[in-house]
Amino acid sequence: MFARWRAAGLIVPTLLTLALLPVLIGLGNWQWHRKAWKEGLIAKISARTTAAPVSYPEALAKYVKDGDVEYLHVRVTGTFDYGRELYLYAPTTAAQGWHVYTLLKPEGGLPPVFVNRGWVPDELRDPSKRAEGQVSGPVTVTGLVRLPEHRGWFTPDNDYAGNRWYWRDLDAMQWGAQGPPTPLKFSSEKHQAYAPFSIDADASPPNPGGWPKGGTTEIHLPNSHLQYVITWYSLAVALIGVFAVFARERLKNQKEQRKQ
Numbered sequence: 001m002f003a004r005w006r007a008a009g010l011i012v013p014t015l016l017t018l019a020l021l022p023v024l025i026g027l028g029n030w031q032w033h034r035k036a037w038k039e040g041l042i043a044k045i046s047a048r049t050t051a052a053p054v055s056y057p058e059a060l061a062k063y064v065k066d067g068d069v070e071y072l073h074v075r076v077t078g079t080f081d082y083g084r085e086l087y088l089y090a091p092t093t094a095a096q097g098w099h100v101y102t103l104l105k106p107e108g109g110l111p112p113v114f115v116n117r118g119w120v121p122d123e124l125r126d127p128s129k130r131a132e133g134q135v136s137g138p139v140t141v142t143g144l145v146r147l148p149e150h151r152g153w154f155t156p157d158n159d160y161a162g163n164r165w166y167w168r169d170l171d172a173m174q175w176g177a178q179g180p181p182t183p184l185k186f187s188s189e190k191h192q193a194y195a196p197f198s199i200d201a202d203a204s205p206p207n208p209g210g211w212p213k214g215g216t217t218e219i220h221l222p223n224s225h226l227q228y229v230i231t232w233y234s235l236a237v238a239l240i241g242v243f244a245v246f247a248r249e250r251l252k253n254q255k256e257q258r259k260q
Contacts (some may be wrong), residue, residue, distance in 0.1 A: 010247055017243045021236055028232035035225035042221050045071045049219070053142045056106055056113075063196055071219070072145040074199060076113065078106035082134050086114070086173055087125055088165040090216070096122040100212040101165075101173065101198065104141060113195035114173055115141055118203075118212030132209030143201040144217050170198060 048071045054062075056076035063069045084103035091097060101114045117133075124130050148170040156166045160176065174194040203215025 010250055013243065013246065017239060021239060024232050024236040024239060028229050028236065031225045031228040031232060035223065035229060038221065038223045038225055042223065045219060045221070048072055049144060049217075056110060059145055059197075060111065060195065069145045069197060070147050071217075073142070074145055075140060075142045076104065076106050076110075076199070077138055077140045078104045078110075078112075079138055080104055080115075080135070081112075082127060084114075085127060086165055087163055088116070088168065090119055092119075098122070098125050099216055104139075104199075107138065111193050111195045114170070114198040115143065116146070116198060116200045116216060117207065118201060118214035119216050120212045124211055130209055130211040133207040133211050135208060141199060141201050143199040143214070145197045146200055146217070147197050168198065170194075170196075173198075 051073050053073040053075035056074055059069055059072055059074045062072065081103045086101040087098040088101060090099045097119050099119055100117045102117055103112050104115045105112050120130065127134055146168065149168045151167045151169070158165045158167065158169055158172060160172065165173070200217040201214040203213070207214065
C-alpha cells in the first residue's frame with residue numbers, strides 16, 4: 001500500500017493533511033470551550049447587574065479576597081467633593097458630551113471612591129450650569145463597580161491639566177499625572193488610600209435637575225464562538241473530503257497507468 005501511495009504522489013499530501021487536521025479540530029475544541037466561558041461570563045454579569053446592591057465594605061472585602069468585582073452592584077453613602085470633579089470624553093450619536101466623575105467620601109472613614117455620576121452634554125460640562133445637581137450633604141449612591149481600564153492603541157493621552165480624560169486611568173484620576181506615591185512616601189505623609197475601583201451610578205434615582213444622567217454603563221459581550229466552532233469543524237470535514245477525492249483520483253490514475 002505504501003508503494004502504491006508513493007507512486008501516486010500521496011505521501012506528502014497525506015502528511016500535510018494529518019498535520020493540519022488536528023489543528024483545525026483543536027481550534028474548534030478551543031472555540032467550544034471559549035463559548036462555554038463566554039456564556040458563563042454573560043450570565044454572571046447579568047446576575048450581578050440585576051442583583052440587589054451589596055454594601056461598600058462588602059465590595060472592598062471582595063476585591064481584597066479575589067479581585068472579582070467588575071459590574072458588582074454596590075451601595076455607598078457619603079459626601080461628594082465637587083472640587084474633585086473629572087470629565088471623561090463620551091460622545092454619543094446625538095451630541096458631544098462627558099461622563100462626570102466626582103470623588104465621594106464615604107461615611108465611617110472608608111476609602112474615597114470616584115463615582116461616574118452620569119453623562120452631560122458639552123454645554124453642561126461647567127458645573128455652574130447644573131448647580132441643582134450638585135447635592136450637598138450625605139447622599140446614597142447605587143451603581144456598578146468598574147475596575148481601571150487600559151488605554152487603547154488609538155486612544156489619545158489624557159489631558160490632566162485641561163481635565164479632559166479619554167480613558168479611565170484611576171491611578172492618575174486619584175493621584176494626578178505622577179501616579180500614586182511610593183509605599184514609603186504614602187506612609188510617611190499619611191495618605192489615605194482610595195478605592196481600587198470606580199462606580200458607575202445607576203440611572204435611578206435621577207440627579208436633581210436631571211443632570212448628570214446616570215446609567216451610563218454599556219455592556220457589549222458579543223458571543224460568536226458557535227460560529228467559529230462550526231467554521232473550524234467544517235474546515236476539518238472539508239479537508240477530509242477534499243483529501244479523499246484527491247487521493248481517489250490519484251490512485252485511480254496510477255492504476256490506469258499501470259494497465260497501459
